Amino acid sequence: MSDGGGAAEVGPAGGDMALSLSVTTALAHGRPLAAAVARMLADLAPGADRDAVETALQEAVANAVIHGNLGLSSMEVGTAAAMQRYAEALAGRLADPALAGRRVTVDARLAGKVLRLEVVDEGAGYDAVEPRPDQPFGRGLGLVSRFASRCEVRDGGRRLCMEFDL
């Protein structure tokens, strides 16, 4: 796939599978990337829990786009006014070609009974902070840890590694 700022490689259909997909931040924000990858993986790794894979992958992509490549922290205040300011900040950063052009890469590998996904961004990295109970946002990594069999944040926050037991 090269249209819209993406590139993909698919490995051999038999035995282990390796898939690497690289898209721009603009595309990853505007299109359902996690859904598309999960749909492909459902065919290539039929033993995987598709909802779990898609949910965890969606959170990883969202982190890569918003916190990674666009450099925005989670919204701390839960009001409509704060949400509007956040949406405006998000739109402003997406309008910057330097930020919108940063890549989000999804690597998927199937080895035996384990599906391994890695999502990598080109941002400055971030420290994951547990949200306060009254904060409406910031639950993404918590969801990843609940839906993936194992997960790990690497490279200062730029790489999220997830494994799913099939």
Add this chain to the structure above:
Amino acid sequence: MDYRITQGPGLTEAALSGRLTFNDYEKMRLLMRDLGAAPARHVTLRLDGLEFVDSSGIGMLLIVKEEVEQKDKTLDVRGATGQVLRVLTVADLGKVLDLRP
């Protein structure tokens, strides 16, 4: 995400459909505007038509609750199924939202 609002005696119902994710802030802002302007004291969010939600979507649902209650209205959330119900359950949203079948 798309939504459709219907008004009944004492009730405003908003039916959400599609996917509720991190690129839906503007749509949810419009939904909150419309719910705030509705005359009924009780609001129901129907999620039967929602096929997917992420953590940003959860946050937006919590803001809807906050904004509705700020206007002295009550809110319940009905009809979540599949991945949506699973995520709301894992995220313990039943402790914060009035989730109904």
